[in-house]
Amino acid sequence: MKIRIKYLLYIAVLVIAMFILLNFLVLNNAKSGEYLSVGETAPNYTFQLANGSTQSLSSYSGKPLILWFVATWCSSCAQGNTAVAENLGFFKEHNVKIVELEQYNDLGSAGMSISKFISEYGNNNTYITGGIASYNMTLAYNTPPSLQLDIYYLISPNGKILNIGEGIAGGIGNLENTILKDGL
Numbered sequence: 001m002k003i004r005i006k007y008l009l010y011i012a013v014l015v016i017a018m019f020i021l022l023n024f025l026v027l028n029n030a031k032s033g034e035y036l037s038v039g040e041t042a043p044n045y046t047f048q049l050a051n052g053s054t055q056s057l058s059s060y061s062g063k064p065l066i067l068w069f070v071a072t073w074c075s076s077c078a079q080g081n082t083a084v085a086e087n088l089g090f091f092k093e094h095n096v097k098i099v100e101l102e103q104y105n106d107l108g109s110a111g112m113s114i115s116k117f118i119s120e121y122g123n124n125n126t127y128i129t130g131g132i133a134s135y136n137m138t139l140a141y142n143t144p145p146s147l148q149l150d151i152y153y154l155i156s157p158n159g160k161i162l163n164i165g166e167g168i169a170g171g172i173g174n175l176e177n178t179i180l181k182d183g184l
Contacts, residue, residue: 072111
């Protein structure tokens with residue numbers, strides 16, 4: 001009987017130690033995740049355009065770019081389309097291309113197609129290039145543990161990240177200021 005209790009006690013200690021070790025590793029990994037930051041080179045990924053063809057982020061090299069990740073069921077993303085459409089003249093004047101990508105699998109909830117989403121909420125905007133991000137691209141630009149619904153990056157012509165934000169509708173002024181400051 002004493003051997004059995006001792007055996008159970010060893011197993012319990014081992015399980016607790018493994019739990020603590022795994023918890024430590026997971027928490028350390030989450031806290032030190034590879035978040036992208038201003039000044040880094042934007043990772044190059046290939047994504048699917050709304051028309052079904054594929055395109056590489058590197059194809060925008062030499063041009064300023066807003067790379068914007070959305071969920072097509074997200075109300076702030078819809079407001080972002082309206083805000084971008086209202087400020088489109090500024091972006092066109094500064095030759096800033098806009099690529100709006102539905103995050104992989106619409107972050108697990110069904111929404112409308114990216115084309116319909118841009119058209120419906122962006123006032124039939126044709127300046128924005130719509131597409132769908134791969135799983136790896138979504139994770140690279142929208143790092144866990146908490147995925148954002150509406151995250152954007154301003155990328156310089158040489159591929160460096162100039163600005164990162166959440167909620168593009170509220171970040172238009174910040175984007176415009178960065179574009180003006182950096183002479184884009």
